[in-house]
Amino acid sequence: MxxxxxxxxxxxxxxxxxxxxxxxxxxxxxxxxxxxxxxxxxxxxxxxxxxxxxxxxxxxxxxxxxxxxxxxxxxxxxxxxxxxxxxxxxxxxxxxxxxxxxxxxxxxxxxxxxxxxxxxxxxxxxxxxxxxxxxxxxxxxxxxxxxxxxxxxxxxxxxxxxxxxxxxxxxxxxxxxxxxxxxxxxxxxxxxxxxxxxxxxxxxxxxxxxxxxxxxxxxxxxxxxxxxxxPLIYNKTIEGDYKIKAPDSGIVEAKYGDKITFEIKNVSKSDLLFYLNKKNQPVKIQNSKAKRGGIEFDITYDKNISDYITIYLDTFSIVSFKIIPK
CATH class of the missing domain: 3.10.620 (C8orf32 fold)
Incomplete structure (x- = not known):
């Protein structure tokens, strides 16, 4: 108290x-x-x-x-x-x-x-x-x-x-x-x-x-x-100065087939990035491109993505978003 x-x-x-x-x-x-x-x-x-x-x-x-x-x-x-x-x-x-x-x-x-x-x-x-x-x-x-x-x-x-x-x-x-x-x-x-x-x-x-x-x-x-x-950020986000530029809200509205664009500063294309699907299986992000001191990549929203999506760098959580189906 x-x-x-x-x-x-x-x-x-x-x-x-x-x-x-x-x-x-x-x-x-x-x-x-x-x-x-x-x-x-x-x-x-x-x-x-x-x-x-x-x-x-x-x-x-x-x-x-x-x-x-x-x-x-x-x-x-x-x-x-x-x-x-x-x-x-x-x-x-x-x-x-x-x-x-x-x-x-x-x-x-x-x-x-x-x-x-x-x-x-x-x-x-x-x-x-x-x-x-x-x-x-x-x-x-x-x-x-x-x-x-x-x-x-x-x-x-x-x-x-x-x-x-x-x-x-x-x-x-x-x-x-x-x-x-x-x-x-x-x-x-x-x-x-x-x-x-x-x-x-x-x-x-x-x-x-x-x-x-x-x-x-x-x-x-x-x-x-x-x-x-x-969005929800984590200790490793602060330690690595991984600024989250996109999406600019932690709540993302999408329908199946939509591409959600992410941009994270101070991350490179050579870094291991992934998210987990509904079965807790890692899905590696492979379409990243360099952009303004960081990378940009898309994730297609489909039935294998749960209510939340968390981006991992190596084994550490970097940022989480809430997905709301349209």
Whole structure:
């Protein structure tokens, strides 16, 4: 449970894309943080260690992200059976804020000591540690898009939370919950798999999978329809910078015999691309042609294609669309 709903109108935020120099710095930070103890006696001790080892705002923010992602695991049991909302009474606004802070402090301590949390614990811990090392961070609550069924979903829901952190006078997007791993449907459990892609993420990718309750960013109103009706992208899409140019909607209307045109950036004709038919058999894409730094190809819609079509690069999902028969 996130105690205090924070509505942020992002008016003058700027974003700097991750470049090669930052990537190298991030790797250096990660290697140092990997040598840290898995347990510290207090958040203050961890913050002191980070302050000792790093001086720049970027490196401190990255060190917090990496330590949490390396050491705090997603508590799937709590996700399945969330605790009841904790209520309290108060007589003054000061008493109300004091009790909210006490509950939030308890959440942070539990997440830190047990090293298990859901998104509320991850974000509260990230914000807390940021403050201890002199960084400003906020918690953003909103919707997330992670399943095929989310494509074309009718309603937004507040089901996730993430952080923004101020680095060198620019707000950066952080989702340390997703940085630590993912849920594997085939195994029926959480898989610990550190990824750096949710630290200082390109907004184009971030907001394909996140929609803030405030509904705005960079001074522009985000479109709920674009979010809900957009294609579903995956971690490998972000890692490889595989921008999806066509179709421009995640919902494709077609009748049997129609050719659906796809365009993906930063993929070459020599890459192995395929999709699965209704029998879960791979169908290799063989008609691709180079186009503007990527490839373009057609898939003919027929009875062997199911309600969703997912494009794979090698063994990794890249993008999924929902197919609606005309």
């Amino acid at each position: 996130i105690i205090k709903k924070i509505t942020v109108i992002f008016l003058l935020l700027n974003f700097v894309f991750i470049n090669s120099s930052y990537s190298q710095k991030d790797s250096d930070v990660d290697r140092i943080v990997l040598k840290y103890p898995k347990h510290f006696s207090s958040t203050e001790d961890l913050a002191e260690r980070i302050q000792k080892d790093f001086t720049s705002e970027h490196d401190k923010a990255r060190a917090i992200y990496s330590w949490i992602a390396f050491n705090v695991k997603y508590d799937y049991a709590v996700y399945l059976n969330p605790p009841r909302t904790q209520g309290f009474s108060y007589s003054t606004e000061a008493e109300k804020q004091r009790k909210i802070q006490q509950i939030n402090d308890k959440l942070i301590e539990k997440s830190f000591s047990s090293q298990k949390a859901v998104c509320e614990g991850f974000t509260a811990l990230y914000q807390h540690l940021s403050g201890l090392v002199g960084l400003k961070s906020e918690i953003i609550r909103g919707d997330s898009k992670i399943r095929l069924a989310d494509i074309g979903r009718k309603k937004l829901s507040s089901n996730h939370a993430w952080n923004i952190v101020l680095i060198d006078k620019k707000w950066r997007l952080i989702d340390v919950t997703w940085g630590q791993g993912y849920y594997d449907n085939s195994k029926g459990k959480m898989v610990n798999d550190f990824t750096s892609i949710y630290f200082d993420t390109d907004p184009e990718y971030f907001f394909a999978k996140h929609f803030p309750d405030s509904g705005s960013y960079l001074g522009n109103r985000l479109s709920k329809e674009d979010f809900l009706n957009g």
